[in-house]
Every structure is written in structure tokens, then in C-alpha cells.
Amino acid sequence: MPSSLSAALAPLDLPDTDGRPVRLGSLWAVRPAVVVFLRHYG
């Protein structure tokens, strides 16, 4: 059981708009990150 939400999300890879995979954990590996889950775009 992950100890935090960030730990649960960190190993997931999602593509960016160019199709490049981004490991979610890389977003906050070096400095804090605000990660917003959208209902929809716009």
C-alpha cells in the first residue's frame, strides 16, 4: 500500500501532447509540483 498519493502516482507513465511518455514522479522529483487533474480541457 503506497504511503502517499504521490507515491501511488509516481510510477505511472502518461503521454504528453506530443506522445512522449512522462513518468509522473519525475514532475516532483527535484522540486515541488502542482499537479492538477482536470475535468475537461478548457
Added chain:
Amino acid sequence: MREHEDEITGAGAALAAVGLGDRAYASRFREETGIGFPLLVDEERRAYRAAGLKSGSLLHLLRRDNARARARASAAGHRQRRLGKDPFQLGASFVFAPGDRDLYVHLSATFGDHAPMAELVAAISADGDER
């Protein structure tokens, strides 16, 4: 969120968004808005499920807090565009830090329930004070 990008990065944090729908939809959104921060696509809702994000329902449209949120958004000049893949999906805002620490968690209770920017910035700043 895009109007707060400078405030967030100025506080020392990165900014990223995760959305549903497909890459083409996300690309069009990026082109239309010119946002510079990472915009990730979760077509299969893997991250949404891992984060425990819920869906609303038609009944949420009747909630008073939802009506107030719509009024605030409208007053700020925001307009509803395409609804997207799952119009009932609720969102969330997180501040995560190195070491997989959760500095701030806001799970939207209804449509238009967004994390106050001041709380996001405070979470970022508090972490900076501790380091």
C-alpha cells in the same frame, strides 16, 4: 490554472495538468491556450483511479455550491467549452514534493470546486521554509 502559472513557478514549484480525452483534443487545447506547462493525457483514467478521483452526477448540477462556482467562473470570464470524454469526472489539485511527499491535497467535491490558489502557494512556500 494557466493564469496562475507565474505565481506557482515563482513560488518555486513546477506545474502540470492531467486530463482525459485523447491527445488530439489535448493538443488543440494547448494550441488554443498557448499553455507552456506539461499537459498529460490519461485516456484510460489510470492516474485518475490511482488518485481515487470520483465522478459527480446530474444531481451535482443542482447543488448550491456548484451554482456559486459557475457564477464565479462566469464573472472571471471563463466559458464552458467542450465537455470532454467524461463530463461527470471530478478533478483535483495536489502539491507533491521530492520524496513522494503530499504537501496539499484537494479533491473536488463537485463541479467548479477548485483549490484556492492561496492554499496551493502556501503549501509550496511552507515546504520551502522547512528545507
